[in-house]
Amino acid sequence: MSAEAARTDLPPPASLEAPPDIRGDSSPFARSILTLGACGLALVLVGTIAIQIFYAVAHTPDPQVCLANGIIPYQPATASGPASGIQGWQGVCNIVLGLTSRAETAVLVTGIVLGVASLGIGLLSYRKADTRRKRDHLVTGAVFGGQAVNFGILLLIFVQSPQKFVLQFMNFYQLRGHDGVALVTGIKYTLVLAFGGEIGGILIGLVVALLEISGRRSVRAPATVYINLFRGTPLLVQLSIGYFGINLGLGLHLSSFTVAIAVFALNMGAYSAEVFRAGIQSIERGQMEAARSVGMTYLQAMRYAIVPQAVRRVIPPLLNEFVILIKDTSLVIIIGLYLNQLDLFSAAQQGYSDTFSATFFLAASIGYLIVTLPMIGIVNAVERRLRSGLVSVAGGGV
Amino acid sequence: MPNADGSIVRLEGVHKWFGDNHVLRGIDLVLQEGDVQVVVGPSGGGKSTLLRCVNLLELPSQGHVWFDGQDITDVRTNLNEVRTHMGLVFQAFNLFPHMRALRNITLPLEKVLNLSRTEAEERAREQLQRVKLEGKADAYPGSLSGGQQQRVAIARALAMRPRLMLFDEVTSALDPELVGEVLQVMRELAADGMTMMVVTHEMGFAREVGTRMVFMDGGVIVEAGEPRETFANPRSPRLQEFLGEIL
Numbered sequence: 001m002s003a004e005a006a007r008t009d010l011p012p013p014a015s016l017e018a019p020p021d022i023r024g025d026s027s028p029f030a031r032s033i034l035t036l037g038a039c040g041l042a043l044v045l046v047g048t049i050a051i052q053i054f055y056a057v058a059h060t061p062d063p064q065v066c067l068a069n070g071i072i073p074y075q076p077a078t079a080s081g082p083a084s085g086i087q088g089w090q091g092v093c094n095i096v097l098g099l100t101s102r103a104e105t106a107v108l109v110t111g112i113v114l115g116v117a118s119l120g121i122g123l124l125s126y127r128k129a130d131t132r133r134k135r136d137h138l139v140t141g142a143v144f145g146g147q148a149v150n151f152g153i154l155l156l157i158f159v160q161s162p163q164k165f166v167l168q169f170m171n172f173y174q175l176r177g178h179d180g181v182a183l184v185t186g187i188k189y190t191l192v193l194a195f196g197g198e199i200g201g202i203l204i205g206l207v208v209a210l211l212e213i214s215g216r217r218s219v220r221a222p223a224t225v226y227i228n229l230f231r232g233t234p235l236l237v238q239l240s241i242g243y244f245g246i247n248l249g250l251g252l253h254l255s256s257f258t259v260a261i262a263v264f265a266l267n268m269g270a271y272s273a274e275v276f277r278a279g280i281q282s283i284e285r286g287q288m289e290a291a292r293s294v295g296m297t298y299l300q301a302m303r304y305a306i307v308p309q310a311v312r313r314v315i316p317p318l319l320n321e322f323v324i325l326i327k328d329t330s331l332v333i334i335i336g337l338y339l340n341q342l343d344l345f346s347a348a349q350q351g352y353s354d355t356f357s358a359t360f361f362l363a364a365s366i367g368y369l370i371v372t373l374p375m376i377g378i379v380n381a382v383e384r385r386l387r388s389g390l391v392s393v394a395g396g397g398v
Numbered sequence: 399m400p401n402a403d404g405s406i407v408r409l410e411g412v413h414k415w416f417g418d419n420h421v422l423r424g425i426d427l428v429l430q431e432g433d434v435q436v437v438v439g440p441s442g443g444g445k446s447t448l449l450r451c452v453n454l455l456e457l458p459s460q461g462h463v464w465f466d467g468q469d470i471t472d473v474r475t476n477l478n479e480v481r482t483h484m485g486l487v488f489q490a491f492n493l494f495p496h497m498r499a500l501r502n503i504t505l506p507l508e509k510v511l512n513l514s515r516t517e518a519e520e521r522a523r524e525q526l527q528r529v530k531l532e533g534k535a536d537a538y539p540g541s542l543s544g545g546q547q548q549r550v551a552i553a554r555a556l557a558m559r560p561r562l563m564l565f566d567e568v569t570s571a572l573d574p575e576l577v578g579e580v581l582q583v584m585r586e587l588a589a590d591g592m593t594m595m596v597v598t599h600e601m602g603f604a605r606e607v608g609t610r611m612v613f614m615d616g617g618v619i620v621e622a623g624e625p626r627e628t629f630a631n632p633r634s635p636r637l638q639e640f641l642g643e644i645l
Binding site for chain 2: 284286287289290291292293294295296297300304305308309312
């Protein structure tokens, strides 16, 4: 009886509108540590950029000061002598002046001090926090502070003497005019080379993969030899043999661009054949057996049952190979493209040999990143979707 | 003629080795039109291998398999043509996961039997109705239950209008509450007079639906006979022991 009475005393189960917030509340102290760390990091990064923008927009450099920094102002050619000095010296000088300014040092030192403070306080106090949200804020503040200290100290060392680096790598003036345009068309020809090689490589790879999984050794052997030859030798050597040895040596009279695409396709074919083989072999044996059991031929089973499933699984590794190929197209410089169809790296190299400014290589790096970063993003997105099972409708339910 | 006796399938001295593993050790078996041949026995006894030797998904290492009077172990046989007359249903369903249920059924009709799309779809819907899944024509296999998938797989095999249906432990991968619906489809199939060879662990089903049974162990047929009679009065000690273990 008493147990029953106790049971009726229990409150009815609380019906919750939403899952409860188990993270709890923050506190002014925790929030201020988070703000402190974020401010330190922002000072170091945003402050440096702001100072650069200020100098670039609102400052006219004094030629004497620039000269003292080793940046020789440009003098056009006159009757008495040829042109001398550095083209775009104002821009280079402003970058140096901005980096070496008192304001920059002040920003960095302040950022480092804030960083050290939030790092120290955050790390010392986060264990004592009594809610998860407080702990999150303290730890994040400490991490921001740590990053502020890290970047701040690196920049502080760098701004002691940035002149040579800026002159060599940040002379953006050199990119203007003809050579700058060449970099943009360079991206185009890099993509043409890469897509040409990729499409050819996928076609070759699919056929070779089908040979590679054959039950007959006589069919497998040539495929294996091809794959091993192209995977086992450097692309640079393959380009040289294809262009100098076969095209020039045997007199085929093809353009270096055509030869390059052909070699990239053959090289890619070997790698994608392995990707396709793995993809096809990852499809359950039962799929082939089911297709054969209703009377399909081996090729029909491949065409309708196996390959469509394998293709989904090989998309991420194929895109990975594609990213690698985009970068490897730069090797085409060994065989030399026509001046009107230079790829990104060849164009940058051309610019460098005209000006001896490594800024071209920096610009080319950015050009490659513009192409490869979205590709890498796509690979990651596709892999996530494959993992969550949205793309692969497979599974079979067993 | 090997099928002068009207047999649809005849196995003679079939042996199968996987490497050094001697899985089938001389099997002789005859199926007449309309037989429901059940094959029972402990795991690893060679039942599935035997079934797969009938449509030559496994090539016998030795011996002959005749289908409708034709020696299909002869290398000159067009196996793809022969297989259109034998439906096989797998333990793991093996539906094509990238195709809807209807397409799973119409694909072989169009590509192997060269039916037009409309003919193929008509036949496929007929078979989906037969397995009571007419509403699931547009579903992908991944969204169907195991029992539903297996019934689509049966419909896929039936749509080819085979003369013989082979069932390879088709309920072993199913949750217990889904076994019944698949067995019901097979029961109706047997009642329609379909010639069937059924490898199964469902002893009740074997006894009820089978017209003939064999008990396999260690790669040989230990005992053969009429199912009710054999289950009731097993002669060989091995079958007595087996039935004792599972009952």
